Amino acid sequence: MMRPRQGYSIMIDHAHLAGLLAVDIGNTNIHIGFWDGEKWLHSWRARTEPGKMADEYAVLLRSFLAGDDISAAQVTGVAIGSVVPSLTDVWVELTRDHFKQEPLVVNHLTRTGVRIDIDRPEQAGADRIINAAAVVALYGAPAIVIDFGTATTFDVVSRAGAYCGGAIAPGITLAHDALVAHAARLHKIDLKPPAHAIGTNTVSAMQSGIFLGYVGLVEGLVRRIKREMDDPDVQVIATGGLAVLFHENTDVIDRIASELTLDGLRVIYALNHG
Numbered sequence: 001m002m003r004p005r006q007g008y009s010i011m012i013d014h015a016h017l018a019g020l021l022a023v024d025i026g027n028t029n030i031h032i033g034f035w036d037g038e039k040w041l042h043s044w045r046a047r048t049e050p051g052k053m054a055d056e057y058a059v060l061l062r063s064f065l066a067g068d069d070i071s072a073a074q075v076t077g078v079a080i081g082s083v084v085p086s087l088t089d090v091w092v093e094l095t096r097d098h099f100k101q102e103p104l105v106v107n108h109l110t111r112t113g114v115r116i117d118i119d120r121p122e123q124a125g126a127d128r129i130i131n132a133a134a135v136v137a138l139y140g141a142p143a144i145v146i147d148f149g150t151a152t153t154f155d156v157v158s159r160a161g162a163y164c165g166g167a168i169a170p171g172i173t174l175a176h177d178a179l180v181a182h183a184a185r186l187h188k189i190d191l192k193p194p195a196h197a198i199g200t201n202t203v204s205a206m207q208s209g210i211f212l213g214y215v216g217l218v219e220g221l222v223r224r225i226k227r228e229m230d231d232p233d234v235q236v237i238a239t240g241g242l243a244v245l246f247h248e249n250t251d252v253i254d255r256i257a258s259e260l261t262l263d264g265l266r267v268i269y270a271l272n273h274g
Helices: 054-067 085-099 126-138 172-182 202-229 243-247 260-272
Strands: 020-025 029-035 040-047 077-082 143-148 151-157 162-170 235-240
Touching: 020 085, 020 260, 029 054, 029 260, 040 054, 054 085, 077 085, 077 126, 077 260, 126 143, 126 151, 126 162, 126 260, 143 202, 143 243, 143 260, 151 202, 162 172, 162 202, 172 202, 202 243, 235 243, 235 260
Parallel strands: 020 077, 143 235
Antiparallel strands: 020 029, 029 040, 143 151, 151 162
16 A cells, blocks of 8 residues: 555555445445455445345345355445435445445544535535545645546645545536437447547547546546646556546546545445444
């Protein structure tokens, strides 16, 4: 683990968290990780289905655990971060009924190690709070977190360790699907960088406009946010499914943290459980 190098940070002892199940409920996927005391021993992804009941998700989760030789008795704690309110209660019920655990559900009132310094703290998404907590604990502040998910979010953590807000844009996959759905002669393409910005056919033109357009969005917003932060030590950390691809095509991202949200749940659980 890298030691936080600047500004505000929090130091956490994670060894005693062996058996923690972290559940990140997003709009598209549910990301689940099992912490063995030193690392994420296993992680799994399931499709987000708001109509699914607790027992149905329990069957799926037990199959994940059994497939990696983890028994329900080995789960000693559960931390949940959710941006899908209808599934929050479902996973709380699942945790209580199937694992006999009272889960920690992260919201704006949870002790996280970061201060929420925005106009309406109750509007802060759990995932954004969790990512900020992870960055402060693992890498230090000040920082900008870019999460490439259903939405592309930019979250700002000040040198003093405060979550200051940020920006929300449609995710690149969402933008791509919306374009294809509303343009009769356009079809789905691979989201990858084209050889040239000037597309000479429909596919390369779409790749230029969508992929390179999002690179421009990322670079432009990072530049503007850094200017407003006015701090020379700001680091930019990216997470989410397409983070690696964007990192390879821009120089504004300093590092990739693929398990950032799970790490944030681990950090917050540790702060609230001694």
